[in-house]
Amino acid sequence: MRRLLPLLLLALLAGCGSEQATHTTALKRLLAGDYAGAAPLLTQLAEAGQPAAQFRLGILYLEGKGVAADPQRAATLLNQAAEAGEVGAAYLLAQALRTGGRLPADPQRARQLLEQLATRHYAPAEWELAKMLEKGEAGAADPAAALEHYRQAAQHGYRDAVLRLIQAYRNAELGLVQDTAEAQHWQESLRQRAF
Amino acid sequence: MPPQPDPLRRFWRGALLSLPGALAFWWFIAVGYLGALLAPLVGWSLSLSVPHLVVELVPVGLDWTLITTLSPIDSPLDLLALQIPPVRFTASFALFWGLVLATPIPWGERGYQLLTGTAFVMMPLVVMMISLFALFRIGLYLNHTPIVGQMPPEQWYLGAPFPGWIYHLLGVGRQLSALVLPMVLPVLAWAAFNGEVINRVLLSRLRQRPETTA
Numbered sequence: 001m002r003r004l005l006p007l008l009l010l011a012l013l014a015g016c017g018s019e020q021a022t023h024t025t026a027l028k029r030l031l032a033g034d035y036a037g038a039a040p041l042l043t044q045l046a047e048a049g050q051p052a053a054q055f056r057l058g059i060l061y062l063e064g065k066g067v068a069a070d071p072q073r074a075a076t077l078l079n080q081a082a083e084a085g086e087v088g089a090a091y092l093l094a095q096a097l098r099t100g101g102r103l104p105a106d107p108q109r110a111r112q113l114l115e116q117l118a119t120r121h122y123a124p125a126e127w128e129l130a131k132m133l134e135k136g137e138a139g140a141a142d143p144a145a146a147l148e149h150y151r152q153a154a155q156h157g158y159r160d161a162v163l164r165l166i167q168a169y170r171n172a173e174l175g176l177v178q179d180t181a182e183a184q185h186w187q188e189s190l191r192q193r194a195f
Numbered sequence: 196m197p198p199q200p201d202p203l204r205r206f207w208r209g210a211l212l213s214l215p216g217a218l219a220f221w222w223f224i225a226v227g228y229l230g231a232l233l234a235p236l237v238g239w240s241l242s243l244s245v246p247h248l249v250v251e252l253v254p255v256g257l258d259w260t261l262i263t264t265l266s267p268i269d270s271p272l273d274l275l276a277l278q279i280p281p282v283r284f285t286a287s288f289a290l291f292w293g294l295v296l297a298t299p300i301p302w303g304e305r306g307y308q309l310l311t312g313t314a315f316v317m318m319p320l321v322v323m324m325i326s327l328f329a330l331f332r333i334g335l336y337l338n339h340t341p342i343v344g345q346m347p348p349e350q351w352y353l354g355a356p357f358p359g360w361i362y363h364l365l366g367v368g369r370q371l372s373a374l375v376l377p378m379v380l381p382v383l384a385w386a387a388f389n390g391e392v393i394n395r396v397l398l399s400r401l402r403q404r405p406e407t408t409a
Binding site: 035 | 250264351355
């Protein structure tokens with residue numbers, strides 16, 4: 001067994017290296033617009049459980065590029081990648097489920113995905129979640145929670161969230177009282193950050 | 196027997212000739228070759244440190260293009276390509292070569308220091324500097340927060356931001372790699388090779404000076 005251990009380690013390293021090389025080739029093909037050439041490589045990696053490949057392949061199936069459009073397969077792949085922590089998959093799946101264009105609308109699942117992304121301080125997700133909470137898209141409207149997520153998105157550099165906060169403080173929205181000083185503070189942060 | 200010239204004077208005179216010469220050699224001859232040698236090493240270093248974020252590093256003339264796995268939020272099949280300017284970092288080689296050539300040591304020793312210093316000291320250090328710079332550029336696109344006077348782009352990308360403390364470390368790394376290390380590391384590398392000469396030529400003169408004035 002002791003003799004086999006180095007060989008097993010080498011095989012494992014070689015396996016990782018070849019997987020990485022296949023992924024790189026697939027991404028280069030995507031970059032060149034060769035979606036049909038990238039799809040088989042991504043399929044091979046996705047079946048091996050690689051979240052980044054599941055994400056890209058999910059997009060190909062969602063948009064019907066290089067493969068026949070298959071929303072069901074796209075949703076499965078994006079869900080798998082999102083569960084494995086792939087930010088892009090979780091965000092795009094949440095967007096698709098929220099609006100219900102290419103996939104059947106599922107605001108509850110969209111909200112769940114956005115909440116997971118918000119814990120990782122991903123500002124675009126914090127912004128979308130705040131909008132859902134403000135409009136009450138997946139349950140009752142919750143202006144206080146929406147305000148908190150707008151604030152977090154603004155702190156993480158999301159320009160539209162800063163603009164929404166300025167508007168809310170000026171017009172006493174989201175349960176706030178009118179506060180021109182706070183609106184001015186956010187206006188100043190907008191100027192300093194040169195968004 | 197003619198008197199031996201003062202080694203410190205020899206060093207300054209040598210530096211006046213060798214530093215511009217080394218700079219000219221670097222700019223007119225070596226800069227392209229250094230870029231071609233360094234690109235695969237920096238690509239390898241980045242693929243070791245952030246394998247999930249880097250596709251490849253492509254030299255394009257004197258500049259490099261770093262292709263990342265980051266996709267813009269509104270076109271998820273595209274990939275972000277970043278420009279990396281290696282020239283400002285490879286200027287460190289010229290400073291090192293100039294200092295070694297100016298040092299009052301036998302020519303054989305100079306040749307040894309030039310070869311081993313370039314290959315085994317300066318190369319890894321410059322790879323580290325360029326990698327730090329590239330990592331910071333990636334961080335700026337992911338974290339989207341202004342830092343060390345650098346502004347993030349308008350476009351958002353699909354990727355988890357680095358934890359705050361790592362982002363700040365990347366900011367420090369960028370400042371060091373772009374502003375401090377290109378000037379300091381060649382001097383330190385030269386000093387590491389020539390500690391005895393520095394002690395004999397420079398420091399001994401400084402120690403003597405107060406006695407002379409008294």
